[in-house]
Amino acid sequence: MSTEPEFANAQEIAWIEVIRKMEEVYSDLISYEVELEEKNSALEEAQRFITSVLSSVSDILVVCDPRGAIQQVNLAFLKLTDIAEVDLLGQPVDDLLAENLGPLAYWLEAGPGQDREVRFKTRDGGTSEPVALTCATLLDHRGLPAGMVLTGRPVGELRRAYEALKRAQAQLVQQEKMASLGRLIAGVAHELNNPISFIVGNVHVLTKYRERLEAYLAAIHGGVSASQREAERVHLRIDALMDDLPGLIEGTREGAQRVADIVKSLKRLSFSDSGEPQAVDLAELADKAVQWAAKGRNSAAAIAVSLPDGLAARGRAGQLHQVLVNLVENALDAVAGTPDAAVSLTGRRQGGSVVVEVADNGPGIAPADLSKVFDPFFTTKPVGQGTGLGLWISYGIVRDHGGTLEASAGAQGGAVFRMTLPAA
Ligand SMILES: Nc1ncnc2c1ncn2[C@@H]1O[C@H](COP(=O)(O)OP(=O)(O)OP(=O)(O)O)[C@@H](O)[C@H]1O
Ligand SMILES: [Mg+2]
Structure with missing residues (x-):
């Protein structure tokens, strides 16, 4: 009798254990489910984020499996082709190309960064606007090829961006030109002011002198006596006037010469971009320049031109x-x-x-002047021999060519001017 309740007791204990286990499993399940739901909503959030990023980019994006069947596309691609997403998924991407270019996957062998202009078929049987397409291998989590990713930007957009960039650049160049023209005009005004005020001052004095001379001549022509004439000559300070005249006339002539020089120099300025840059043979150019420069100079200097044959710069020959x-x-x-x-x-x-x-064995340039020689109107030459615009103009021309012009002291004295230009 004693065994029966014992057995019943053991059975009950086993059941309780089973129920406890079940409860444990159930509560684990519940907590797994909560965790899973959290992970799921995080995943959905990430998915939404990626989708919204992909649909807001204007570049097209197509993801294909290893056989080239479309797995995913973005909004830009749907807009480009006007085909519904369901009709695209699973289709071979090669079939969507407007021209038969062979399998796109072959491009992958061309390496990254290679793009190619293609058009896609559209829903209405037409072709899309051209797209600069690049192709990259899609790798799975183990780093093995799992398909390909096509990205592309509508060429029209690229072209528009390029045009806008070109316009902005031209505007900048124009602004820089206007600014340097402004600087030049300010300089010209300043330079002209000096000789002109000199001339005006001299002419004022000359007018006064004319009045005195007229008075003196009137007295002489009026038949005054010799002593009266002498008195007039002293009174009108005719001797001092006559001493002054040559200097006044010479000063006025010099001032006028300076004005003429400045105007002549300004004519050398060419703001027009005469023609497109071409290959310019430098040996030929140097020979001509030497002939040209020597013609007006009557110089006894020995001029040696030794430039290698075929040396050519890219530029405008005239400038x-x-x-x-x-x-x-x-x-x-x-x-x-x-x-x-x-x-x-x-x-x-x-x-x-x-x-x-271009090197010479002259006195060279004083170190303090090295930085000034390219300034407009900097000259150490007497009136009539230099306006100080030569190097300023040259500097501008070389800079416009994308080159540099520098002055330095020669190894054996003298000055060296070095012009660097892009090769042809
Ligand atoms: N080879 C050189 N050796 C020494 N000094 C020079 C040399 N070349 C230029 N310079 C100095 O630079 C100054 C400016 O030269 P730049 O050619 O601009 O004007 P310029 O020769 O004086 O006048 P312009 O060329 O307008 O007739 C010169 O006056 C001179 O002082
Ligand atoms: Mg000069």
């Missing part, structure tokens, strides 16, 4: 000619008082550039 003429003229002026005067023109290629140097 570069002007630069070299200016440099050679300056060199000839510099060596004017030097015994064994010599000027040399040399050239070489240096990477993607060409370098031309």
